[in-house]
Amino acid sequence: MKLGRNDPCWCGSGKKLKKCHGTVSDQGEVMRPPRNVQVLKGQDLDKMKAACRLAANVLDETCRRVAPGVNTGQIDQWVHEMTLDAGAYPSTLNYPKSPTDPRLPRIAPGAFPKSCCTSINHVVCHGIPKETDVLKNGDIVNIDVTVTLDGFFGDTSRTVYVGTPSIDAQKVVEAARKSLELGIQAVQPNGRLIAVGQAIYEYASNLGMGVVREYTGHGIGRVFHAEPQVCHYPSHDSDCILVPGMTFTIEPMINLGTWRTKLDNEDGWTVYTLDGKLSAQFEHTITVTDQGAEILTIPG
Ligand code: MF3
Ligand code: CO
Ligand code: CO
Numbered sequence: 110m111k112l113g114r115n116d117p118c119w120c121g122s123g124k125k126l127k128k129c130h131g132t133v134s135d136q137g138e139v140m141r142p143p144r145n146v147q148v149l150k151g152q153d154l155d156k157m158k159a160a161c162r163l164a165a166n167v168l169d170e171t172c173r174r175v176a177p178g179v180n181t182g183q184i185d186q187w188v189h190e191m192t193l194d195a196g197a198y199p200s201t202l203n204y205p206k207s208p209t210d211p212r213l214p215r216i217a218p219g220a221f222p223k224s225c226c227t228s229i230n231h232v233v234c235h236g237i238p239k240e241t242d243v244l245k246n247g248d249i250v251n252i253d254v255t256v257t258l259d260g261f262f263g264d265t266s267r268t269v270y271v272g273t274p275s276i277d278a279q280k281v282v283e284a285a286r287k288s289l290e291l292g293i294q295a296v297q298p299n300g301r302l303i304a305v306g307q308a309i310y311e312y313a314s315n316l317g318m319g320v321v322r323e324y325t326g327h328g329i330g331r332v333f334h335a336e337p338q339v340c341h342y343p344s345h346d347s348d349c350i351l352v353p354g355m356t357f358t359i360e361p362m363i364n365l366g367t368w369r370t371k372l373d374n375e376d377g378w379t380v381y382t383l384d385g386k387l388s389a390q391f392e393h394t395i396t397v398t399d400q401g402a403e404i405l406t407i408p409g
Pocket of ligand 3 (some may be wrong): 253254264266392
């Protein structure tokens, strides 16, 4: 059924479409809930919650163990073991290829080789854990954990201080933490996805910080990276209506300097800030409810 601009809005508000969710996009289409997004209900939502809780618990326990002298290879081992012990698979291992036998170190060429991402200081995201990366006092490190449990993906990350943080480290880490919080608060049933990016961008850019654009949040559920693309700045191209049950991540990467990044052309994964300044990130998987957002990646 095609709705006219003066018809009642599909969202049930009783308002006319043009006064509610009938905003015409740049392409001249009426905004609708997107297709191909993960809208989870009932048993599927319960399984999703279990996957997300596990990811949060693994991340929580791992973060507790971070201290000067720990290397990121150890962090990877902890995540790997805790995930397997819970009967789950560490989703980044061999990504984007199919899960490998986690006991065999056979990784497809070009695939991500480890069970989590560890991104230190000026690494924005997708840092590869390694024994030679030893954390020292004053570093910041983002640990990003994704697990697959019973067919569902849970994805969450935090940036933690190693020992005593510098003023700059505190500035960027607290800005990233707050950015995620504001992004989550912007989620409203029958609201717009663009509100998430607007809230984050306004807050972080007012502090003079860079908001990364090349890497985004994503729909998640039975697949790791699904629609919609969740931009942390206002993007009309990836805007859509938010409907209860839609499940996606919000994961702002906030830089102390420029928002621009560069990819490591040797390993093909590690993303750095272009100016070498610090970057921090926090990530939650959330689902849209009748009230707003429910954070699924809470330990418990
Ligand atoms: N967990 C990351 C995210 O938040 C994705 C990591 S994919 C990898 O989407 F291959 F880099 F591990
Ligand atoms: Co993610
Ligand atoms: Co992640």
